[in-house]
Each structure stands twice: as C-alpha cells, then as structure tokens.
Amino acid sequence: MLLGKTITEIKDLIKTKKMSKEEVFSYFVKRIEKHNPLINAYLTVLKKSENTNIDGLLSGIPLAVKDNFCTKGVRTTASAKVLDNFIPPYESTVTSRLKKAGYSLLGKTNMDAWAHGSSTETSDYGATKNPWDISRSPGGSSGGTAAAVSAYLAPAGIGSETAGSIRQPASWSGVVGLKPTYGRVPRYGVIAMGSSLDCPGPLTLSVEDAAIILQSIAGNDKFDATSASVPTEDYVSKMKEKKTYTIGIAQEYFEGLDEDIKKSLGESIKIFEKMGFKTKKISLLSPQYSISVYTIIQRAEVMSNLARYDGIRYGNPRTFFGSEAKRRGMLGTYTLSYGYYDAFFKKAQKVRTLIINDFKRAFKEVDFIIGTPTPITALKLGEFEKYPFFGELMDKFNEPGAMAGIPGISLPTGLDRNGLPMSIHLMANYFRESDLLNASYQFEQETDFMGVIKKGILNLK
Amino acid sequence: MATKKLSREAVLHLAKLAGLTLTDAEIEKNSVQLSETIDYIKNLDELDTEGIEPTNSVVDLSNVTFEDGEKNERALTSEEAFSNGKNVKDNAFVVGRIMQ
Amino acid sequence: MKDYTPVIGLEIHVELKTKSGMFCQCANGLHEAVPNSQVCPVCLGLPGALPVPNKQAIEWTIKVGKALNCTINKHTKFDRKHYSYPDLAKGYQISQYDEPIAVSGYLEFGPNHGTYKNEAKRFCIHRVHLEEDTGKLIHKNNDTLIDFNRSGVPLVEIVTEPDFSSSSDVKMFLEELHAIIRYLDVSEADLEKGTMRMEPNISVKVKGVEGLPNYKVEVKNINSFNFVKRAIDFEVKRHMELLESGETPLQETRGWNSEKGITYSQRTKEGAHDYRYFPEPDIPPFNFTDSYIDAITKTIPELPKTKMERYIKAMGIRETDAYILTRDKSLSEYFETVLSAIKKENKEVGIEQKIVSVITNKRIPTTLSTKDFVKKFLENMRPIDTDTGLLDTSIKAVLARNEKAVTEYKNGKITVIMFLVGQVMKEMKGKADASAVRKALELQLE
Ligand SMILES: [Mg+2]
C-alpha cells in the first residue's frame, strides 16, 4: 500500500487516517531490515519514530539523512573511521528544522568518507550498492541517501553537495536531486568538506517532495554567517503556477556524453519545446577549467577542514584517515604552501570569478541552462580507483554551477540500454529555486519518467 | 610537458604539514598522482585573469556579526563537552605531556 | 668590540573583555571557571560548527587601531592560519593575513616623557588585527591538560615595526600602550592573568649597516614590563658576544626565566612555519564606511599623553606628577572631579599642583570618595583660629622640653623649626594654624 508513495501521498494517508505515523515509520524500518544488508545504504538505523506530535510540513514523514549532518545523540561518522563512534552533542540546523516540521529520522546514510568521492566507495564502512544493479555504484557522495530513496528504504532523504554530490547520485540512482543556491540552506552542523561550496539539499521521488523539503530547510540561520538573507518563497504553491521559460543550450555541456544520454537529452529538450518553452543556443566557458578550479579550491578547504581531527576532543587519531582523505589533504597542502598560493589558489579564485561572470551573462539571456548531471550512467564498483581525480571528472557538468554557487536539479528521464537511470540537469540563476522547481514540475507532469522509476523500485521486493 | 613526479622528500614534507602519516605505498602513489593532478590543474594558465578579482565567497554578504552578550543557546554541559573525549581527567582533555 | 646596535620589534596580544567569545556566545572573562565549562560546538571545534564574528570585537579593534594612529582598512576579512597544537581546537586559528583591520600607525613620545629621559621619538606600528585565542595547556606530571574555556576569546594582535634600539624605549612604549588599552576600556590588559602578552623580537647589528639582520630571536612568556627590559638586555648582550666571536645567533624562540633572569632556548613547534593562510570561507568580508569608522573613533576618550600634556600646559602641573596621574584613567578622573569641586571653594592660583601633590604623596588617600577627599582637603587648607594664650603656654612648654633643639636652631640649623612646629601642634592637639605657630616660634627664638 505504501510502496513507492511520495511524501505528498503519505501525508494524505496519514491525514485521512488510513495509516498512523507509527505504522509508516515501522514500514520503513522493516524494509530497511530486509534490504539494507544488501544495499548498505544506512550506517545507523533508528528504531523509534520521533516528533510524532508536531503538526508541520513533514508531520510523520520518515527521512533518511546523510551521515555528515550532526544529529544530537545519534552517531554521526561522515563514513570515516576517524569519527567511528562520534555522537554529536548538538543538532545541525537542517535536521533541527526538519524536526520542527515534524519529520522522523529513519537513519543515517552511507557516503563517501568525508564526502570525498562520487561513488560512495571511499566510505570506511563499505560501498553502497546501486539498487538498479548491485554490481554498480549508486554515485556519490550522497550515494547512501540516493540508494535509500531509490530502493524505497525511505520516501525521501537529505544529501549534501559540494559539486555534484546530490545531482550525480540522484542521476545514477534514478531520483530527483536538488542542489540549492549556496547559502540558501544553512551549513551549520554539516561536517564541512568544501566550505565555500557545501550545500544541503533533498533527494526525492517527486519534484513536489523536493519543494516540500526545501521549504522546510531553507532560510537564513544566525549560526551560519554565509547563509543568505534573501527571503524564501512558497516553493510548493509557486511550483504549480503555469509558466513558460527560456532554456539555454550550451554546446560545452554536450561534449563527451554517452550515446543514450545524448539521445535522451535531445528528447527532453523537445518535450520542453512542446510544453511551450523557448530554447536558445548560448556559449559558456568550458567545464574543463571548472575541474581545475574545483580541484584546487575544494582540496585546500578539505586540508583545512580536516585539521581539527586530532582525536583529542572526539574521534580517533589522524592515523585513521583513509587514502582518499590523505590524497586530498596533500594536494590542498601543496597548493596553499609557501610560494605556490598565487600560482594555484589565487589563480583558481580568479577563474572562479570568470565562471561567475560567465553564468551571470548567460542568465541575462535564458532562465535555465540544460545538460546532464553526468556524462555516463552508473559505473561498476571499482572503476573509480583507476582515476586520481575520478570524482572531479565525473562531476564536470556540476562543477561550474557549484563554483558559481547557483542552483541545479537532476531529473530522471528513463533508462539506458542497460536498464540504468538517466537524467537531465537544469541550472538556474541565484535563488531561482522556485522557477527551477516550477519547470521541473511541469516536465514531470508531461512525462511518465517517475513511473518508470517506481517500477524499478517494485523490482526490489 | 609532464612535471617529473614529486620527490619523496617533497611528499613527506607535505604530509608533515598536513599532519598525515603515509605508508610507503601511499608515498609512492601520492608522488605520482600529485604530479598528474598538478599537471592537469595547470590548464588554468590558458585563461587570462589579468585584472580579475579573486572570489573568496559566492555569497553577496558582508559585515555579518552577532551582538556581544546575546544569549548563549549552544552552551555544552560538561557531560556533553566530554562525551566524545577518550582521555578526560580533572575536567580537562588530556594528552601526553608536552615539553615546555 | 665593534659598535653594535639592537634592532627590536614587538608583538603584543591583548584579550578583549567582550561578554561573549570572538565567534560564539560563550561567556568570556571567567578566568576562574571550571575548565571546559564555558564551551560550545564552535569554540570546541566540533565537526560542522561555524564561526560568526562578534560585532563588539570588530568595533573595539577599530578603536584600538584609531587610538594607535592607524589607517583602518575599509575592506577587511578573516583568514585561516594553519598549524597543529593541542590547544588549537580547529587545527587553524581564525586570524587576519593580508587585510588586517588597521595598518601603519605610530605612537609618539615627547622629550622627557614621564620618567624617561630622552629626546622626542616616534615608533611605528605595522598592523593591528583581530583573531581568536587558543585554549590553555596545564602541564601536570606526565600529562598535559587542555582547557578550552579560553578558546575563541577575541584577541587583538599589535605588531610594531622593528623601530626600537633600546630596552628602555621598549618599556616606555609598552607602558604607554598598556595605559592606552586601559583608557579605551576594551581589555583588562592584565599581565599577570595573561590578558596582555608581550613578545619582543630581538637582533643586533653593527651600527650604520643598512637593513635588518638576517636573524631574529623571539622571547615569549614575559609577564612584566621590567622583565621585558631585562630579557632584551640579556639577549642583546648574548647576541653581541656571539657576533663578536664570529657567530650568528640562532633564529629561534626563547623563553624567559624570571627567577634566574635569563632567557632559554625553547624547542620550536615546527621546523619552518608554513601557515597555509587562505581567506576564511565561513565568514563574509567586512566593508566599513567612513561614518561607521568616525562613530567608533568618537568613542575614544582623551588618551594619556594628551591628558598629560594638558595637565602640564594648562594646569601647570609638574611633568612627573602629570605622568603619574595619567597612567590610570580612573585616577585622572578622580583628580578632575575633586579639582572642579575644590575650585568652587578655593580660587587660589596653583591649586591644581597642590591637589596633585596631595594625591601623589598620598597625604589624603584616593580610596576615599571624591566628596570626602574634597572635604578633607579643604579642611587642611582652611586657616585655623589659633588661641594665642594657649599658643604662648604651649610654645613655652615645648621649648623647655627641647633644649637640644633650641641650641641647634640657635647654632644655625634652622630646619629644626619644622620639628618644633610639629611638637607645638601636637601640644595644641592640632587646633592651631601651622604658619601662625611657626611665626610665633621664630619670634620666641629670636
Ligand atoms: Mg597572533
């Protein structure tokens, strides 16, 4: 009765008293017990529903939360052995807002250790398997949340993105993934990866669910000096207004795509045109440069953000760091060290300005820029080891937007020749989440892609 | 064009600064991969950034502060503060004696 | 021996006495609190915690900068400074690197400033920036205990140019800086408690040689101005001896042992420092408008040097007294309060110096309320009606008892008169005017 139901649908079931909040919660707990040993989406699972007496946007909705959000009293590891038994004495802003909205924490999901990766394989607690093909990766770093939603071990979940870590696993796992504008959703309590880039966001089975979650977690936070003071909007109702937009098509974002993905992208553009949207050819800076800018800035911030883990106040000693964290810390140290700062870090910051200006120019002409979140569908587990900066390459279409801090969404568009999910990617100007959700919602209504996805879930009995 | 791989000494120096201990295999792997990555990121030199201001933060914010003396909503109890400490004694976190 | 000259610069850290921390709301200034009882996720450096700057700390740093004649940077930001030490919660200190709040200031000293005999001098201030303090280490047997209560306390760092060539100039500068900080009311600046910490860096070069020496020695853990002076003197002598024997002193950090009066080599934390600074991504930058800076500047009170000069020039107070009186803002305010009250009663020229003398000689304690001080002062000044009959008998009695003194006086030792005046006053239980007593005594002894 519940299988594949969205947040909106579950809310309705609870409201009409067809199911109690406790029943909903225990449904997922049972499903997790059954399927998680195979999928390895969760690291920690809660046994009891919480916040059941709160009347809010998420009343009685159980959610999966990535293990880099501090949850008071609930083990939080960021999938790193360094934090093996860390029980935060405080709550992240995102999860405390979810609590206020009445959600119930189902469990904490696996991820690439410290969010360093795009496959969830760098987790110190084993890789998460893609529910569509367990020999493959669900993507990452929010792979645990993506797989949990895709296998319906949660109706929706929270992930975080530095550059692609929501959109890429959403794409590989066949769910909706929204990366908000940097600063739209507070970072307080999220174990930092790239501080100037990190963005919490939802992974869901529908665009409306993404809007509901965004509605619950967005807005200024006095504990995060980088959180935006721009007012939030009523994302859910704005999403349902009938609007038409102009979509920008940049050749730079069509290079190196898998054949099936390229075809699916072309068809999606036609669907938008059929919906009355205009399209316009534009030109943007090559994503190749964003890979470098991202690598330099993210790794410098990683080096810095990992400096606090000395095993004194919490966690294990630094000898517990895995090889990916070490690799990133090493490059971050190199580019910031004496004599190299201007050549690398400062240069990257300047190119970052160029990327921002490039988008600003483009958004004078178009509302969105279309592409795909990843050039290929889910890879086999183990592939990532072959590349020294696999994640950065996998996420090359997400990195420019991440560097600029603009929002983006990953929307399922069916399956490729191997039966693996594919997606399109829309990027919008700063704080244009409501337009992004509006267009995505219309696209969703126009197609039956989510139906295809839910059929996939049904396979995982 | 390829930079020759980073020397063992250079890798060890970086590891020391970063507070990381590397196995012999990791030293070798890092010296190769670091060089490869450094070679790649040099593609930024192709872009002219003359007169371009560096971006520290994408948020359009400045002068974000809090008022001195405002209520402390986040104070930790001793129990909370020490809850994850492995070596705690006399209300303090303890490490082996540091030379003075 | 060649003609050497010391080259000395200073780094001074001052803890601000804000109510909250630099980046969190934890209570500041509870030095006696139970260790680690004043912490939160931010100052304990928990995963995911973020800093938000304390507005008061920013404004007070601007205030310090302006008081030290600095230029305030209209655009400023915080940076991360990386190094590893157990008392540094995040593995980096949030500090300021290339855009400090204030730059290029100076302190000027007139000739014979206070108790210092010298020509007019100016010492330049390189920069004033804001950062966070670290936790505290307590060494006990085989353990080092860490208390994070001090972690994240606002800390202002003042760096001078290497403008000093004598330890007494350094002492004069530090005393003046200390007085200024206290006047600004932004810090306890208590050397004992470590809320003001001073680190001289010292090197020595041959006089007349251009540029700076190729080494410098930093001395830490000094908690008094005198010790700074002595540590510098010790170092300068040590360097000269080394240089004279053809050696270059080692660039290092040394500690000060106040019992032995020597400095000693401290093991340096790391080989070469490489702090890997980069702009703090968690804190947006600051932009200050002129009017904002002006409004803060207006809160700066009259500073000790200006006040001292006013006392000397406008009130005719002796230089040394004016110096002593202006070391402490509350003492100078006490003086000005009693002065204006006394002036209402007594229009005598030079009354200012009289009051100052009474204060500096501690004839009336300034622990009294200003009202009581004024009362007592005016009482002492008022001529007392002297009972001439009683005066006559008293003088006779005193002279009869003090034949030796009388003889001495007659033999020319006229200062004895003060002793005799005192005796008569005592005899009359103070109910006499001292100058009338003296006149009568002198008449008797003619
Ligand atoms: Mg400092």
Ligand SMILES: [Zn+2]
């Ligand atoms: Zn605190």
